[in-house]
Amino acid sequence: xxxxxxxxxxxxxxxxxxxxxxxxxxLRRCRTLASALREVDPTPEWRGMxxxxxxxxKALGGLRDTHVLVIWLDRLAPDDDTAGRNLRYRLxxxxxxxxxxxxxxxxxxxxxxxxxxxxxxxxxxxxxxPGDPLFEQLAMRRLVAAYAQHRRALKGxxxxxxxxxxxxxxxxxxxxxxxxxxxxxxxxEELAVLQEALGDVHDLDVLWDELQAAHLLGDPADRAAWxxxxxxxxxxxxxxxxxxxxxxxxxxxxxxxxxxxxERVTAANRAALALxxxxxxxxxxxxxxxxxxxxxxxxxxxxxxxxxRRIGVAAALLHGLAGTSRERTSRxxxxxxxxxxxxxxxxxxxxxxxxxxxxxxxxxRAVKCPDCPDEVLPAVELxxxxxxxxxxxxxxxxxxxxxxxxxxxxxxxxxxxxxPRNLHAPGRRLxxxxxxxxxxxxx
Numbered sequence: 026x027x028x029x030x031x032x033x034x035x036x037x038x039x040x041x042x043x044x045x046x047x048x049x050x051x052l053r054r055c056r057t058l059a060s061a062l063r064e065v066d067p068t069p070e071w072r073g074m075x076x077x078x079x080x081x082x083k084a085l086g087g088l089r090d091t092h093v094l095v096i097w098l099d100r101l102a103p104d105d106d107t108a109g110r111n112l113r114y115r116l117x118x119x120x121x122x123x124x125x126x127x128x129x130x131x132x133x134x135x136x137x138x139x140x141x142x143x144x145x146x147x148x149x150x151x152x153x154x155p156g157d158p159l160f161e162q163l164a165m166r167r168l169v170a171a172y173a174q175h176r177r178a179l180k181g182x183x184x185x186x187x188x189x190x191x192x193x194x195x196x197x198x199x200x201x202x203x204x205x206x207x208x209x210x211x212x213x214e215e216l217a218v219l220q221e222a223l224g225d226v227h228d229l230d231v232l233w234d235e236l237q238a239a240h241l242l243g244d245p246a247d248r249a250a251w252x253x254x255x256x257x258x259x260x261x262x263x264x265x266x267x268x269x270x271x272x273x274x275x276x277x278x279x280x281x282x283x284x285x286x287x288e289r290v291t292a293a294n295r296a297a298l299a300l301x302x303x304x305x306x307x308x309x310x311x312x313x314x315x316x317x318x319x320x321x322x323x324x325x326x327x328x329x330x331x332x333x334r335r336i337g338v339a340a341a342l343l344h345g346l347a348g349t350s351r352e353r354t355s356r357x358x359x360x361x362x363x364x365x366x367x368x369x370x371x372x373x374x375x376x377x378x379x380x381x382x383x384x385x386x387x388x389x390r391a392v393k394c395p396d397c398p399d400e401v402l403p404a405v406e407l408x409x410x411x412x413x414x415x416x417x418x419x420x421x422x423x424x425x426x427x428x429x430x431x432x433x434x435x436x437x438x439x440x441x442x443x444x445p446r447n448l449h450a451p452g453r454r455l456x457x458x459x460x461x462x463x464x465x466x467x468x
Contacts, residue, residue: 026055026074026143030136036085037131040124042092045085052082057199058150061163064367067304068149070142077139084130088123090231091116097232101254108241108251115239158296160204161284165293165370167197168284172277175270184230187263191223208284215269215276222262229259285370294369298342301366306345314425315341318415319408325430325437326459330404336376337408339369340383344412347387349421356385356393375401383408387416390454410458414439414451418465429468437461440468 032048056078063071095116102109153159171193178186198216201209233255242248269276283289295316303309316338323334340347346362348354360381368377379401382394386409394405418441419425429440437459439452444467456463 026139026146029055029078030140033081033131033134033136036127040085040088040127040131042096045089045092045127049082049085049089052078052085053199054203056082057203059146061160061200061204062150062153064163064301066149066153068145070145070149074139074142074146077135077142081130081134084127088120088127091120091123093228094232094235095120097228101232101258106247108236108247111241112236112239116235153300155204155206157204158289158293159300160200161289162293162297162367162370164197164200164205164208165284165290166367167193167200168280169370171197172281175277179271187223188227188230191220191227194219194223212276212280219266219269222265225262226259229255229262290370294372295338295342297367297369298339302343302345305343305362306348307343308345308421311419311421311425312342312344314419315344315412315415318418318428318430319411322411322415322430325432328407330407332376332379332401333404333407335369335372336380336383336404337412339380340387340408340412341415343380343384344387344416347384349388353388354385356382359385379405383412387412406458410451410455414448414455417448417451418445420445432461435461436464438464438466440466442468444468 028051029048032044032051036044036048038044056075059071059074062068063075095113098109098113098116102113171190174186174190174193178190194216198213198220201212201216233251236242236251242251299307299309299312299316302312319337319341320334323337328334343363346354346359360378363377363381363384366377368374375398379394379397382392382397382405386392386394386405392406392409394402397405418428418439423445426444427442431438431440437456444465448465452463452465
């Protein structure tokens with residue numbers, strides 16, 4: 026944010042090619058940070074920073090695009106090329122108008138408010154160090170999206186598909202660059218090459234559109250010559266991309282094997298859920314205790330259902346959304362809140378809905394899940410009943426107890442120290458759900 030202020034001062038003095046580019050890069054980095062952190066951090070200044078930067082970033086966008094087109098014309102247009110000369114004149118006229126717009130936006134940028142928000146945001150950001158699993162999950166989402174678009178671009182090869190891939194690669198690069206220093210040290214240079222190559226492809230496509238829109242290629246010979254010039258460079262950039270991202274040595278394989286391993290996905294999802302829950306009423310220590318004991322109980326029961334494990338652990342980490350025993354949150358409200366949570370890696374929408382149902386039923390006797398598919402309903406019911414008992418074993422506001430869970434001769438035993446009261450109802454409901462007897466004893 027301090028770099029934005031420095032670049033802004035330079036751009037105010039002279040909004041030339043370099044100054045505009047440097048200011049947009051600084052703004053983009055800030056916007057990348059804010060977009061990622063506001064997913065889990067309710068600090069209102071993140072939204073304020075995005076809003077404050079949006080107008081200036083957009084106002085500089087058209088000017089930057091014009092600068093880029095002029096640079097490409099200087100590279101590709103022969104000195105005696107009439108079409109190139111006429112387009113350059115048009116772009117110069119456009120640059121004058123866009124520079125005036127940019128100067129207005131630069132003058133209206135509130136430096137005082139921007140500087141005032143640096144302190145609160147810096148304090149908030151310190152809770153999220155680079156390399157945190159939360160950021161791994163962000164990079165995972167970017168990687169999954171980019172790889173899916175990569176396959177579409179190779180299959181169809183349309184301009185739109187390549188442009189969408191460029192955007193996804195850029196988002197992946199910024200996530201790695203800003204949040205994962207270890208991966209950036211290994212992948213950063215290649216991501217920069219990919220972004221630049223696809224960016225050049227997009228710029229050349231836009232330049233072709235400009236030539237056609239201005240009706241400057243009426244002569245078939247001029248049209249063929251320009252198309253040939255553009256295709257030489259465009260094909261070379263796409264060859265650069267394909268050389269890195271296709272075949273046996275494709276970088277996708279390395280990146281996916283490292284970043285999307287099962288262990289890392291599980292850890293990243295859990296970290297993101299825990300952090301999101303802590304900002305929405307969950308006690309972090311109690312949430313971790315509930316999640317750990319929930320998994321321990323499933324291990325004792327030898328439950329192989331991956332769905333119940335996922336939604337139960339998630340509900341434990343997000344237990345604050347269910348409200349308290351005295352002030353329950355409505356099922357509708359829980360569902361609305363969870364809709365704002367980015368979908369964890371490898372989840373499907375039905376699992377998020379199931380998690381919402383678990384949280385909605387956590388403080389209630391009856392488990393109602395009218396929209397749950399038949400195959401998901403047993404997982405929801407088991408997760409609710411087990412979490413209700415664990416919730417009762419660790420009352421709100423009390424110290425977390427020592428708990429061991431075992432199963433011997435068909436009897437499921439919970440030994441808890443200290444043992445709270447009022448455990449009969451949740452114990453009876455879980456026993457009915459599992460169809461096994463349950464013993465709860467001090468110990």
